[in-house]
Every structure is written in C-alpha cells, then in structure tokens.
Amino acid sequence: MTPQGEPVVTLADLCLPIMLMLTIGAVVPAKWAGRHEYDNSRPRDPAFYTPGFRAQSQWAHQNSYEALPFFFAAVILAEFRGAPQAAVNALAVAFVVARAGYIAAYWFDRPTLRSAIWAVALLCNLAIFALPLAG
Numbered sequence: 001m002t003p004q005g006e007p008v009v010t011l012a013d014l015c016l017p018i019m020l021m022l023t024i025g026a027v028v029p030a031k032w033a034g035r036h037e038y039d040n041s042r043p044r045d046p047a048f049y050t051p052g053f054r055a056q057s058q059w060a061h062q063n064s065y066e067a068l069p070f071f072f073a074a075v076i077l078a079e080f081r082g083a084p085q086a087a088v089n090a091l092a093v094a095f096v097v098a099r100a101g102y103i104a105a106y107w108f109d110r111p112t113l114r115s116a117i118w119a120v121a122l123l124c125n126l127a128i129f130a131l132p133l134a135g
Contacts, residue, residue, distance in 0.1 A: 071128075078128050
C-alpha cells in the first residue's frame with residue numbers, strides 16, 4: 001500500500017493475468033487452424049485434437065492450467081510474506097517468459113527443449129515460493 005492507503009500493483013501481479021492469457025492462448029492456434037472443423041458446441045471433443053499440432057496445442061494448454069495454481073500461490077504468498085519485491089518480479093517475469101517458450105516448444109514439437117524449459121519454469125516457481133524463507 002502507498003502512504004495514502006492505495007494498493008500497489010507490482011510487476012509480479014501483472015504476470016498473473018498474463019500467464020492466464022498465455023494458458024488460454026496456447027490452444028487458440030489449433031482452433032484457428034481447424035476453424036472449419038471446430039464445433040464450439042463441443043469444445044472438448046477429443047476427435048478435434050487429433051495427433052499433431054492440434055494435440056500439441058491442447059497438451060500445452062492443459063499443462064499450462066496445471067502450472068497456474070502453483071505460480072499464483074507462489075507469487076501471492078511471496079508478496080504477502082514480504083519477500084524482496086524486485087526478486088519476486090524478476091522471477092515472475094522469468095517464469096512467464098519460460099512458459100511462453102514452453103508453449104512454443106510444444107507447438108513446434110521440440111520435446112527435449114520443452115522439457116528443459118519446463119524445468120527452468122519450475123525452478124523459477126520454486127524460487128518465488130522460497131523467497132520468504134531466505135529473508
């Protein structure tokens with residue numbers, strides 16, 4: 001809070017909705033590429049997400065949803081517990097950049113790179129969570 005009692009929005013706070021948009025956006029190219037076959041009345045129809053790009057987009061989308069709760073909790077807890085804000089900001093941005101790279105690696109079928117990027121994002125998330133312990 002500012003001295004006037006107004007809430008402060010941090011860079012890490014802004015990373016939360018950005019990460020949500022990345023998660024949703026992970027599947028958009030598959031739906032766009034298959035827009036003539038996509039049936040919005042059956043958005044989770046497994047037949048639409050056939051092997052290949054559509055499947056990879058869906059997998060990136062699902063994995064991103066799995067990563068969201070831990071990332072959100074880590075940022076909120078770190079800020080609530082008074083972790084150094086510059087460190088929380090830097091790690092949150094690194095996490096979001098890594099997850100964007102992760103989605104791209106899924107889209108372009110680069111499994112080894114994808115796994116390496118996943119590990120980097122996980123380490124960023126663990127570091128955010130651990131920041132208050134280091135203080």
